[in-house]
Amino acid sequence: MTMFGKIFSKKTPKTDVKSNGEALNSSEIEQFIKDTLSHYISDNFPQGVLAVCQELSITQNKKITINLIMPFVCQGELDLLAQTLSENLACTVRIKIALAIKPVRQFSLGNDKNKADQDKAGQEGTVQGKVANIIAIASGKGGVGKSTTTVNLAYALMCEGARVGILDADIYGPSIPSMLGLKNEKPSSSDGKLMTPLDAKGLSAMSIGFLVDEADATVWRGPMASSAFNQLLNETDWPELDYLLIDMPPGTGDIQLTLAQKVPVAAAVIVTTPQDIALIDAVKGIAMFDKVKVPVLGIVENMSYHLCENCGHQSHIFGEAGGEHMAHDHETKLLGQLPLDIAIRQDADFGESDIIENSAGEIANHYRKIARNISAQLFLQCDIASPLTATITTRI
């Protein structure tokens, strides 16, 4: 299996001049750009960029700007392609991406109660009408860094240009408020019916932790927890969002199964560490989503290695390549690996975000790459317009 992020780009000739020494004219430059875009192959562009691009326009002045409308986040990846084009054309080339992210699934939930919830949500213009795609972030085992990863992936998707919300479904240990720097904050309501989500550096956030004391929530039994969660999801006045990430409670018991069934989830992502006991529970997580027919996009291996700040040595504290083997054995993708890094722990503890402060930094790059893989795989694996599942028409 290939590790995500490797780019398999077909070589294009260095070509600011023709073989006879003449400079390329503007239509030759345009053709060269289109050829490069269609021949660029990576895990997220298995059939090139043009196969998934919805609109392309090119402006040529002193600089060249390529405007693309895309169905998933990819700015960080295509910035690298713009660099290659700049070198090849001996001129500054920028790729500007506008996103047109559509819901990959339509829902008609089975039982009457769910249907009623859904209708109510639809009428009130909340989750069904406003949120394009809900992605559940789950882990079989507790403490593997699921909440930390959810928060950072939400910021990373935002850095890539998406409109993102986060919903803390970890009813028994809502840690998202403090990770977002919103501890002790309360949501308001403009109409006395729907709650306005809190804003965390541009993310729309909702958590049971905003509404009740942590100690009160921990004693809730299944139905109470599940109805509290439904309220959070459907009685929040979500703005228009491309993605709503749900931080699921750890485990694969009844509560998790009920949530996975009740929520109109487009797909799930499993977070694990490379440790054997975490992997065994992560497999249970995959099985749980299979049971309720929610596609699993892949797994994120957290705390994969620690990089010594002094000598740069990589140590695999929780074992090596466990996530990769598991993904292979269960025919899913390894969406990426994250280091065990003190800065990640400190940001989570202090409610800060290096991803927002330093969006081109090393930590941001790790999360942004995984965020792009999630967004692309959701489109490629689940959307009817995906070139892997259907033929699409490209408008150029």
Ligand SMILES: Nc1ncnc2c1ncn2[C@@H]1O[C@H](COP(=O)(O)OP(=O)(O)OP(=O)(O)O)[C@@H](O)[C@H]1O
């Ligand atoms: N990549 C990382 N590097 C360093 N510390 C991390 C990393 N990921 C998570 N942590 C730290 O590990 C601890 C557990 O993380 P977190 O609360 O996100 O786990 P969880 O799986 O959501 O836990 P729970 O099962 O309680 O919901 C936290 O202190 C967090 O700061």
